Amino acid sequence: EPEVTQTPSHQVTQMGQEVILRCVPISNHLYFYWYRQILGQKVEFLVSFYNNEISEKSEIFDDQFSVERPDGSNFTLKIRSTKLEDSAMYFCASSTDRTSNQPQHFGDGTRLSIL
């Protein structure tokens, strides 16, 4: 069964540095998402992306964050100047279309640790 893949599995970065988290969504999916999960807390929506532009974003997704689909397969989340509170698991997800009844398929996440 096709999977969403995320790299790296664990990223350790100094505070203030830029970090790029990478995702390869399922190949025939058109809608892409990023979520984060701070340790022990709920999964929080960050952003959705469709047709090469942001569809929706949450209040968490401020100017420090950006997303990009640089080629036909990758979907990236960039955090420009990391803060300690950015430490979390970041999950990428994709779905077949923008119909809200379709389940999203998640990757295994990238654990981001800010020192």
Place this chain on the structure above:
Amino acid sequence: AQSVAQPEDQVNVAEGNPLTVKCTYSVSGNPYLFWYVQYPNRGLQFLLKYITGDNLVKGSYGFEAEFNKSQTSFHLKKPSALVSDSALYFCAVRDKGGNNDMRFGAGTRLTVKP
């Protein structure tokens, strides 16, 4: 805005017993409801969804969930729990007429003891 609540942080059941993981939702319109499971160091795995129609939906691994509109609930159930069902379970909701972002509950840790 849509939201879900999972009132129990932890549910413990004995293997072979039935299990229930509770979820209540709040949306302005009609909901799409989902259950996901998360095993250690893994992403969220889709279990089942309610879109419309029969209030009892069946999903993966023998799980089912019952949509109750009057109680705004969507509890996850399984008739006979397995030790391998031990994991973190998340309920999620999307507003049928609203944004496409999915709102998750805080999660319930299910522990099934042999």
